Amino acid sequence: MDSFGPSRRRFLARLGRILLACGLVPAWVRRVRSALPARPLAVAEGPDPAGLVREAVAKLGGMGRFVRPGDRVVVKPNIGWDRAPEEAANTHPAVVAELCRLARQAGARSVRVFDRTCNDARRTYERSGIRAAVEALGDPGVRLEFVRDTAFQVVSLPGAVELKRWPLYRPALEADVLINCPVVKHHALAGVTVAMKNLMGVMGGNRGRIHWSLDDSLVDLNLAVRSHLVVVDATRILTRNGPQGGGTGPVRVANRLAATTDVVAADAWGAREFGVDPFSIGHIRRAHERGLGTADLSRVPVL
Amino acid sequence: MRVSPRRIVQAVLFGGFLVLFARTAYRGSDVLLWPVHGVFRLDPLAWVAAWLAGVPGVWGLAWAGAALLVGATVFLGRFFCGWMCPLGTCLDLAGPWIRRIRAPGRHGLSLSPRTAPALLLALVGAALAGLPWIGLFDPLSLFLRSLTLAVHPWADAGLRAGVRWVSALSPRAGDTLYPWLEPVMAFRALAFAGAGLTAAVFAAVLALEAWAPRLWCSRLCPLGALLGLVARLGPWRRARARECGTCRACAIACPTGACAGDPADPGLCIQCGACSAACPQGGRRPAPAGRARPVRLAGRRVWIASALAGLAAGFLPRIRAEARERPSRFLRPPGARPEPEFLKRCIRCGACMRVCPRTALHPALSGAGLEGLWTPRLIPRIGYCEYHCRLCGQVCPTGAIGYLLEGEKEQWVIGLAVIDRDRCLPFRAGRPCIVCEEHCPTQPKAIVLEANPRPGGPRVPRVVEERCVGCGICENRCPLPGEAAVVVTREKPQNFVYY
Numbered sequence: 001m002d003s004f005g006p007s008r009r010r011f012l013a014r015l016g017r018i019l020l021a022c023g024l025v026p027a028w029v030r031r032v033r034s035a036l037p038a039r040p041l042a043v044a045e046g047p048d049p050a051g052l053v054r055e056a057v058a059k060l061g062g063m064g065r066f067v068r069p070g071d072r073v074v075v076k077p078n079i080g081w082d083r084a085p086e087e088a089a090n091t092h093p094a095v096v097a098e099l100c101r102l103a104r105q106a107g108a109r110s111v112r113v114f115d116r117t118c119n120d121a122r123r124t125y126e127r128s129g130i131r132a133a134v135e136a137l138g139d140p141g142v143r144l145e146f147v148r149d150t151a152f153q154v155v156s157l158p159g160a161v162e163l164k165r166w167p168l169y170r171p172a173l174e175a176d177v178l179i180n181c182p183v184v185k186h187h188a189l190a191g192v193t194v195a196m197k198n199l200m201g202v203m204g205g206n207r208g209r210i211h212w213s214l215d216d217s218l219v220d221l222n223l224a225v226r227s228h229l230v231v232v233d234a235t236r237i238l239t240r241n242g243p244q245g246g247g248t249g250p251v252r253v254a255n256r257l258a259a260t261t262d263v264v265a266a267d268a269w270g271a272r273e274f275g276v277d278p279f280s281i282g283h284i285r286r287a288h289e290r291g292l293g294t295a296d297l298s299r300v301p302v303l
Numbered sequence: 304m305r306v307s308p309r310r311i312v313q314a315v316l317f318g319g320f321l322v323l324f325a326r327t328a329y330r331g332s333d334v335l336l337w338p339v340h341g342v343f344r345l346d347p348l349a350w351v352a353a354w355l356a357g358v359p360g361v362w363g364l365a366w367a368g369a370a371l372l373v374g375a376t377v378f379l380g381r382f383f384c385g386w387m388c389p390l391g392t393c394l395d396l397a398g399p400w401i402r403r404i405r406a407p408g409r410h411g412l413s414l415s416p417r418t419a420p421a422l423l424l425a426l427v428g429a430a431l432a433g434l435p436w437i438g439l440f441d442p443l444s445l446f447l448r449s450l451t452l453a454v455h456p457w458a459d460a461g462l463r464a465g466v467r468w469v470s471a472l473s474p475r476a477g478d479t480l481y482p483w484l485e486p487v488m489a490f491r492a493l494a495f496a497g498a499g500l501t502a503a504v505f506a507a508v509l510a511l512e513a514w515a516p517r518l519w520c521s522r523l524c525p526l527g528a529l530l531g532l533v534a535r536l537g538p539w540r541r542a543r544a545r546e547c548g549t550c551r552a553c554a555i556a557c558p559t560g561a562c563a564g565d566p567a568d569p570g571l572c573i574q575c576g577a578c579s580a581a582c583p584q585g586g587r588r589p590a591p592a593g594r595a596r597p598v599r600l601a602g603r604r605v606w607i608a609s610a611l612a613g614l615a616a617g618f619l620p621r622i623r624a625e626a627r628e629r630p631s632r633f634l635r636p637p638g639a640r641p642e643p644e645f646l647k648r649c650i651r652c653g654a655c656m657r658v659c660p661r662t663a664l665h666p667a668l669s670g671a672g673l674e675g676l677w678t679p680r681l682i683p684r685i686g687y688c689e690y691h692c693r694l695c696g697q698v699c700p701t702g703a704i705g706y707l708l709e710g711e712k713e714q715w716v717i718g719l720a721v722i723d724r725d726r727c728l729p730f731r732a733g734r735p736c737i738v739c740e741e742h743c744p745t746q747p748k749a750i751v752l753e754a755n756p757r758p759g760g761p762r763v764p765r766v767v768e769e770r771c772v773g774c775g776i777c778e779n780r781c782p783l784p785g786e787a788a789v790v791v792t793r794e795k796p797q798n799f800v801y802y
Contacts, residue, residue: 122490150466206782249746
C-alpha cells in the first residue's frame with residue numbers, strides 16, 4: 001500500500017500551509033473562510049461511552065470518511081495522569097478502545113495509541129484503564145506504546161508566532177490520520193482544556209515552558225499538527241483541581257461526547273459543556289482569531 | 304569440552320539473580336512479587352547488620368534462609384562463595400581476562416588471610432560505635448549496588464546509543480530494532496549521582512583479580528570471613544589422600560591459598576574443587592577432620608586490635624562537623640525510619656534506587672556524612688516521588704524504608720516545598736506559569752494560585768503547607784533552567800519532625 005510521497009490532496013494541503021506560513025495568503029482567505037459554513041459537530045448523549053463514540057462518528061458519516069484502507073492511524077488520548085477512569089483526569093478507556101476498533105474496521109493498517117505523560121507512563125497507562133481496554137480488543141494491529149525519547153524530531157512549525165521550533169513526536173507527524181480524543185478538564189491557567197492542549201502529548205523537550213505564553217503556543221502547535229478527527233470525551237468532566245483531579249469529588253458525570261474535524265469547535269463545545277463562554281478562554285479565542293477553526297458555536301451545524 | 308557442575312550452578316544462580324534484578328521494577332502492579340532484595344534473606348552478614356541495628360524479627364522465619372546457609376556452611380564449608388555468590392561468579396568470569404593483562408603467575412600483592420576476619424571485626428566494632436558500614440562491604444550489597452548504579456545504566460546507555468545511531472541512519476530500521484530491544488532496555492535512560500565512584504569501587508574489586516584469583520573473596524570479603532569462621536566448626540576438611548607424594552599440584556591450583564597446608568584451611572576454601580581436579584591421583588576429597596585444627600586461627604592480638612580500631616573509627620563521625628549541618632534539601636525516601644535508626648538499618652544495597660520508577664533515589668556521597676555513605680536520598684530535580692508508588696519500601700531488605708500501604712503512602716510527608724520568589728516567573732517577571740500547580744498531586748492541591756501582590760500581574764503560586772507531602776514533582780517540573788524555583792526542604796510541616 002505504500003505510495004511514494006504524499007497524496008495529491010495532502011500535497012495541496014501542505015502547499016497551502018507553506019503559503020500561509022510565508023504570508024503569501026493575505027487576510028482575505030480568513031474572511032472567505034469565516035463566511036463559509038463551519039464544519040459540523042456531532043453530539044451524542046447516553047451512559048455507554050463506546051456507544052456514544054459509534055453514534056457521534058456515524059453522524060459525521062462514519063469512520064470511513066476519515067480513515068481509508070491502509071492508513072496509519074494515531075489515536076491520541078489523554079493518558080497524562082496516574083488516575084483511575086472515574087477520576088476523569090484521562091480519556092475514558094472505552095472511548096479510546098472504540099476509536100481504535102472503528103479505525104481498524106475502516107481498514108487502517110495500524111493504529112498506534114500513545115501519550116507523552118506527566119506521571120510515569122507505565123503507571124498512567126495501567127491505572128487509566130487504557131492498557132486493559134486496548135489489550136481487550138485482541139487486535140495486533142492496535143498498539144498501545146510508550147513514547148520513545150529517540151523518536152522526537154526538531155521541526156519548524158509553519159505559521160508559528162511563539163512556538164517556532166520544537167521537538168515533536170515523529171510517529172504523530174508521519175501518521176496519515178490523527179484522532180485527537182481529549183477529556184474536558186479544569187485547568188488553572190487555561191480555565192478549561194480540551195483538544196488543543198491534548199496535543200501537548202506529542203511535544204518533546206521542556207514543554208512546561210509553553211505555559212509562559214500558552215494561548216499562542218497552543219494555536220501554533222495545532223496549526224502544525226492537524227487533528228483529522230476530534231472526539232471530545234465529556235462523559236465525565238473534571239470541574240476543579242485540574243488537570244489531574246483526585247477522587248470523584250471534583251467529577252461531574254455528564255454522559256456526553258462530541259465528534260468534529262474542527263479542533264477549535266471541539267474546544268468551544270467542551271468549554272460550553274464545562275460551563276464557560278468559549279471566548280473567555282484565551283487559547284480558544286486566539287485560535288478563532290488566527291483562523292485555526294471556529295469557536296462561534298452558533299455558526300457550527302450540530303448533528 | 305566438559306563443563307563442571309560448579310560452573311553450571313554458578314551460571315544458573317547468576318542468571319536467576321539477573322532475573323530477580325529485572326523483576327525489581329514497576330511492571331504494572333503496585334506490589335512486587337519476587338524482587339531482588341530476597342537474596343539478602345540468605346545473607347548472614349546482612350542478618351548481623353540487621354541484628355546490630357535492632358531490627359525486630361531477626362529471629363523470625365523471614366531470616367530462616369540465612370540460618371539455613373549458616374547451618375549448611377558448617378558441613379559444606381564456604382560453598383556459598385564458590386558456587387552461589389554473584390560477586391564471586393562475576394570475579395570468576397572477569398578474572399582470567401584481567402590476569403591476561405599481566406604475566407601469568409602470582410604477583411606481589413599478598414594479603415594475610417587474617418585480613419578478612421580482621422575487617423569483619425572492625426566493621427562490627429564500627430557498627431556498634433555508630434558507623435554502620437557493614438553493608439558497604441557486604442558482597443551482595445556491593446554487587447547489587449554496583450549493578451544498579453553503574454553497570455546496568457552503562458550497558459543501557461550503550462544500547463540506547465545503538466538505537467539512536469541506527470535511527471539516525473534510517474528511522475525505519477530504528478523502528479524495527481526498537482521492539483526487540485525494548486524488553487531489555489531500562490524504561491528511561493538511567494543516571495545516578497555517584498555512578499562514577501560506585502563504578503570505581505567495583506572496578507577496584509575486579510582489579511584485585513590481577514594479583515590473584517578471588518583475592519577479594521579470600522582476603523577481604525567480610526561475608527566470606529564470617530562463613531569461614533562458621534566453616535571451621537564443621538567436622539569435614541579437604542584432605543590429601545594417604546598415598547600423596549610431594550607434587551603440590553593442589554596447592555598450585557587452589558585459587559585462595561587454602562590448600563597450602565593439609566588439610567585445607569576451611570576458612571579460606573571456597574569448595575571450588577580445583578584441587579581435586581588438579582590432583583593426578585584424584586585426591587583432596589572432603590574427609591573427616593581427624594587431625595589437629597588445620598591452620599590455627601592465630602592472632603588474638605590482631606582480633607582485639609582490629610575490633611578496637613573499628614570501634615575507634617566508629618566514633619570518628621561524631622567529631623565531624625558535617626554531621627551537625629546537613630543540607631536542608633537532603634530528603635529520605637517515603638517511609639524512611641527516623642534518621643538514626645535509618646542509618647543503622649540501611650545496608651546500602653541500592654535496591655530502592657533500582658526499583659524507583661523515576662530514578663529519584665540516589666546514593667548520598669555527601670550530605671549524610673561518613674555514616675550515611677551510599678544511603679538513599681531523594682533528589683526531586685532529577686526524579687520526583689510518584690504519588691501512588693510505594694515500591695522502595697517493599698524492596699528494602701532491612702526495613703530502613705518501611706512498607707507503606709495504599710493510602711498510607713499518599714499521606715506520607717517527605718518534606719515541604721518552598722517557593723523562591725526571586726526566581727519564580729510570576730513573582731519575578733510577571734509571566735504566567737503554573738506548571739508546579741498543574742502537577743501537584745494532592746486533592747485539594749497543595750500549591751494554589753493567588754492574586755499577584757502587584758496589581759495586573761499573573762496569578763502566583765503559594766504552598767499550602769498542611770497539604771504538601773513533599774513529593775517534589777513541582778521541583779522536578781519547574782521549567783526554569785538549572786535549579787528550580789520551587790524546592791523541597793527537609794521540613795515536615797505536619798508533625799515538625801526534623802532529621
